[in-house]
Amino acid sequence: MSRIVTVAAAQLGAIQKDDSRQAVVRRMIDLMDEAKRQGADLVVYPELALTTFFPRWYHEDRAEADHWFEREMPNAATGSLFARAREHGMAMSFGFAEITPEGRHFNTSILVERDGTITGRYRKVHLPGHDEHDPERTHQHLEKRYFEPGDLGFPAWRMLGGVVGMCICNDRRWPETWRVLGLQGVELVVLGFNTPSVNSQKGAEGLEKRMFHHKLSLQAGAYQNSTWVVAVAKAGTEDGHHLMGGTCIVSPDGEIVAEIAHEDDGIVVHPCDLDATIFGKETIFDFKRHRRIEHYGPITAQAGVITPK
Amino acid sequence: MSRIVTVAAAQLGAIQKDDSRQAVVRRMIDLMDEAKRQGADLVVYPELALTTFFPRWYHEDRAEADHWFEREMPNAATGSLFARAREHGMAMSFGFAEITPEGRHFNTSILVERDGTITGRYRKVHLPGHDEHDPERTHQHLEKRYFEPGDLGFPAWRMLGGVVGMCICNDRRWPETWRVLGLQGVELVVLGFNTPSVNSQKGAEGLEKRMFHHKLSLQAGAYQNSTWVVAVAKAGTEDGHHLMGGTCIVSPDGEIVAEIAHEDDGIVVHPCDLDATIFGKETIFDFKRHRRIEHYGPITAQAGVITPK
Numbered sequence: 001m002s003r004i005v006t007v008a009a010a011q012l013g014a015i016q017k018d019d020s021r022q023a024v025v026r027r028m029i030d031l032m033d034e035a036k037r038q039g040a041d042l043v044v045y046p047e048l049a050l051t052t053f054f055p056r057w058y059h060e061d062r063a064e065a066d067h068w069f070e071r072e073m074p075n076a077a078t079g080s081l082f083a084r085a086r087e088h089g090m091a092m093s094f095g096f097a098e099i100t101p102e103g104r105h106f107n108t109s110i111l112v113e114r115d116g117t118i119t120g121r122y123r124k125v126h127l128p129g130h131d132e133h134d135p136e137r138t139h140q141h142l143e144k145r146y147f148e149p150g151d152l153g154f155p156a157w158r159m160l161g162g163v164v165g166m167c168i169c170n171d172r173r174w175p176e177t178w179r180v181l182g183l184q185g186v187e188l189v190v191l192g193f194n195t196p197s198v199n200s201q202k203g204a205e206g207l208e209k210r211m212f213h214h215k216l217s218l219q220a221g222a223y224q225n226s227t228w229v230v231a232v233a234k235a236g237t238e239d240g241h242h243l244m245g246g247t248c249i250v251s252p253d254g255e256i257v258a259e260i261a262h263e264d265d266g267i268v269v270h271p272c273d274l275d276a277t278i279f280g281k282e283t284i285f286d287f288k289r290h291r292r293i294e295h296y297g298p299i300t301a302q303a304g305v306i307t308p309k
Numbered sequence: 310m311s312r313i314v315t316v317a318a319a320q321l322g323a324i325q326k327d328d329s330r331q332a333v334v335r336r337m338i339d340l341m342d343e344a345k346r347q348g349a350d351l352v353v354y355p356e357l358a359l360t361t362f363f364p365r366w367y368h369e370d371r372a373e374a375d376h377w378f379e380r381e382m383p384n385a386a387t388g389s390l391f392a393r394a395r396e397h398g399m400a401m402s403f404g405f406a407e408i409t410p411e412g413r414h415f416n417t418s419i420l421v422e423r424d425g426t427i428t429g430r431y432r433k434v435h436l437p438g439h440d441e442h443d444p445e446r447t448h449q450h451l452e453k454r455y456f457e458p459g460d461l462g463f464p465a466w467r468m469l470g471g472v473v474g475m476c477i478c479n480d481r482r483w484p485e486t487w488r489v490l491g492l493q494g495v496e497l498v499v500l501g502f503n504t505p506s507v508n509s510q511k512g513a514e515g516l517e518k519r520m521f522h523h524k525l526s527l528q529a530g531a532y533q534n535s536t537w538v539v540a541v542a543k544a545g546t547e548d549g550h551h552l553m554g555g556t557c558i559v560s561p562d563g564e565i566v567a568e569i570a571h572e573d574d575g576i577v578v579h580p581c582d583l584d585a586t587i588f589g590k591e592t593i594f595d596f597k598r599h600r601r602i603e604h605y606g607p608i609t610a611q612a613g614v615i616t617p618k
Contacts, residue, residue, distance in 0.1 A: 125601050128593065153604045156617050163616055173593065175484030175533055176605045183607045185616040201592055209562065213532060216563055220529030223522060224484055253518065254525055281614070283510055284437065284482065288613025292434045295462045296485045298492045300609045304597025305590070307472055307494040308465050 003274035005160045005188065007230050008035030008043045011247040013264040014236035015052045021077035024050050028094070029084050031267050036088045038269040041160060043085075045094035046192035046234040047109065047124075047169050050077065053194040053234065054097075055142045056241055058133045065146050069097040069105060073118070086116040091160060095168060095192045097146075098123070107147045109166050109192060111157060120157045122166040123150030126174050137200035139241060143170075156184040162274040169193035172231065173217045175224070176299070182225030183287065187252075187274045189221070190230045197244040207244055214246050215256065223254030226280025228272040235263035252277040312583035314469045314497060316539050317344035317352040320556040322573040323545035324361045330386035333359055337403070338393050340576050345397045347578040350469060352394075354403035355501035355543040356418065356433075356478045359386065362503040362543065363406075364451040365550055367442045374455050378406040378414060382427070395425040400469060404477060404501045406455075407432070416456045418475050418501060420466060429466045431475040432459030435483050446509035448550060452479075465493040471583040478502035481540065482526045484533070485608070491534030492596065496561075496583045498530070499539045506553040516553055523555050524565065532563030535589025537581040544572035561586040 010031040015024055028045060035043045048054075054068040073096065074082045085092050091114050098108035107127065111120030127149055129141030154177060156165035165181040168191055181189055195214060199205040214231075222229040228251065235245035248259035249270045258270040284290075298306075319340040324333055337354060344352045357363075363377045382405065383391040394401045400423050407417035416436065420429030436458055438450030463486060465474035474490040477500055490498055504523060508514040523540075531538040537560065544554035557568035558579045567579040593599075607615075 125604050126599055128599070149601055150604075153606075158617055170593075173533060174600075175488060175529070176600070176608060179484060180605060180607050183611060183614055185614040202588065209564075213563065216525070216529055216532060220484070220525055220533075223525060224482060224529075254522065255518075279511065284479075290435055290437070291483075291485070291612045292458055293609050293612050295434050295459075296489060296609045297462075298489050299485060300602050300605045302492060303600045303602050305492055305494040308467055 003161045004271045005162065005274060006039050006041045006269060006271045007249065008038065008040035008267045008269045009230050009232045009247050009249055009260070010035060010043050010045050010267045011232055011245065011260050011265065012046055012049060012234045014238045014243070015234065017052050017239050019052070021050045025078055025081050027265050028081055031265060032084055032088065032090065035267050035269065036090060038267070040090060040269055042091040042093070044190045044192070044230050044232050045092070046232045047095035047107065047194050048097060048234065049094040049192065050096050052238045053243065055129065055146050056140055058140050058142060062146060066099065069099040071099050073110065082112070082116050085112060089114045093166065093190045105147050106150060107143065107168060109168055111159060111164060111166060113159065119159055120155065120164070120166060121152065122155065122168065123152050124168040124171060125150040125154065126171045126177065128170040138198060138203055139196065139200050141196070141200055154180040156181055156186045162187040164188045164190070167191045169195065172221060173213070175221065178221035178225050182227065185281070186225065186227050187277045188228045188230070188272060192232045192234070194234045195244050197242045210244060211246050215248065218248065218250050219254040219256065222250040222252060224285065226252040226277045226285050228252055228277065252280055312470045313580045314471065314583060315348050315350045315578060315580045316558065317347065317349035317576045317578045318539050318541045318556050318558055318569070319344060319352050319354050319576045320541055320554065320569050320574065321355055321358060321543045323547045323552070324543065326361050326548050328361070330359045334386055334390050336574050337390055340574060341393055341397065341399065344576050344578065345399060347576070349399060349578055351400040351402070353499045353501070353539045353541050354401070355541045356404035356416065356503050357406060357543065358403040358501065359405050361547045362552065364438065364455050365449055367449050367451060371455060375408065378408040380408050382419065391421070391425050394421060398423045402475065402499045414456050415459060416452065416477060418477055420468060420473060420475060422468065428468055429464065429473070429475060430461065431464065431477065432461050433477040433480060434459040434463065435480045435486065437479040447507065447512055448505065448509050450505070450509055463489040465490055465495045471496040473497045473499065476500045478504065481530060482522070484530065487530035487534050491536065494590070495534065495536050496586045497537045497539070497581060501541045501543070503543045504553050506551045519553060520555050524557065527557065527559050528563040528565065531559040531561060533594065535561040535586045535594050537561055537586065561589055
């Protein structure tokens with residue numbers, strides 16, 4: 001039986017501070033309709049898909065950012081998105097800021113089945129940036145202020161005939177993310193990102209190098225765990241702050257097989273053959289045969305560096 | 310105080326089955342002399358630098374391979390190499406097959422100080438290949454037959470004003486290798502490799518993709534741990550079996566800053582500023598601030614894959 005999952009990576013261009021969720025959802029539905037025309041089984045949207053990247057603004061009172069968060073999902077603003085996905089029989093994934101009933105704040109993404117069931121929920125573990133206003137940065141990146149680190153680990157789910165996992169943005173730079181997913185036999189990892197094109201602590205770094213680091217992390221994660229990767233940007237200039245593009249689909253061999261070169265709303269579609277993950281998983285990355293966990297202790301025993309004497 | 314370590318990556322061309330260790334050591338000394346002329350503080354040679362890549366041959370009696378192993382280091386064949394390094398005041402690293410006094414077999418590399426002291430010893434943890442003759446492969450890769458997995462973990466040492474670590478060949482494809490070194494604050498990782506240009510289980514893969522995977526692994530390891538990486542090939546055609554080149558030096562930003570494009574004996578030299586590792590280690594890869602070890606459990610708890618239900 002074929003295990004080809006046709007995936008649409010649905011990039012969103014900029015979302016301005018004043019754009020309503022309803023307006024964004026209309027854009028998402030347009031992309032979904034185009035994905036359907038191109039035969040997609042799954043459409044993947046970015047991190048914080050419903051709003052601008054609000055952690056760039058400092059509020060002394062954190063609760064002033066609460067209006068960017070969703071208290072339930074689906075909700076009034078996204079009901080039409082879920083309805084259209086069900087109508088198309090299309091699975092989907094997107095990210096949003098979540099407030100739990102207990103009042104906890106997470107940077108979250110979900111996996112939704114073709115029938116509208118929310119199968120998977122992931123809460124971003126590796127929050128970049130800082131939690132207090134930092135006058136030494138050219139711009140603020142306050143994810144550590146507005147979100148708690150995810151409390152769900154890196155789960156994977158059986159879906160679309162394979163094993164599917166998620167991560168979000170900065171998680172992609174951490175090999176631990178990929179390995180915990182790989183140890184569940186993941187065959188498709190979907191992730192969204194909002195990545196400023198300027199390093200707030202090293203302006204000279206430049207967009208080209210930041211794009212290189214982005215792709216390097218995706219490609220290494222895909223190759224070293226023999227999995228498809230679908231990475232989707234929110235791109236363009238949001239209220240004067242530029243987010244880089246770089247939406248792409250990476251094969252289990254680590255090759256970029258499809259990408260979007262612009263920074264607007266748009267999709268790129270690729271048929272991902274989940275069976276293409278098997279060769280790597282059974283040979284060079286046959287974990288059971290090759291991994292030597294007796295020598296990996298420090299990875300889970302210590303968070304920070306301990307230098308040799 | 311400047312912490313620039315000028316490193317020579319000293320690639321060796323093919324070593325044939327009948328080449329003596331003495332002949333190889335003469336070639337290594339020639340490279341060392343050239344490294345000295347170019348101002349090197351450290352010269353790095355490949356994995357199994359003293360012999361051909363013998364794990365390509367199957368012996369029913371494993372002891373028939375013992376003549377490829379060294380029982381002590383330095384020894385009669387390598388004494389002149391150690392003497393020349395001391396004379397130049399140059400540190401060095403090279404790999405060799407090691408038999409311990411207890412008769413254990415390892416794929417080993419060492420770090421030798423400028424004064425000739427052996428500061429560091431590493432035994433390859435991630436042995437690729439197989440341990441019995443495999444008629445389905447186009448060629449044999451019997452590292453699991455002739456070597457035990459290393460028993461020393463991934464240590465790092467204070468040397469040359471910085472923190473230096475080693476790994477060997479296939480170790481570079483495993484993010485665990487890099488992370489255990491990174492958790493010791495490593496600033497320079499040296500490694501040698503003997504990588505067949507043909508995948509014995511997937512001939513169609515091709516040299517170009519194998520070179521891509523090689524560099525991808527080095528670049529991700531360097532970037533994600535903010536360390537210099539010096540990777541040195543034994544290259545060329547050994548008794549009819551082709552080993553790829555790809556000797557290169559990678560910056561803590563993950564960029565290849567120097568490489569060798571041929572497959573013969575030769576060096577490439579680069580001044581590695583260990584202070585260039587600091588920015589990454591203190592910002593995006595400030596492990597203590599960003600790593601969430603409570604979610605990494607499976608990495609050390611299980612070797613193989615456990616798929617979701």
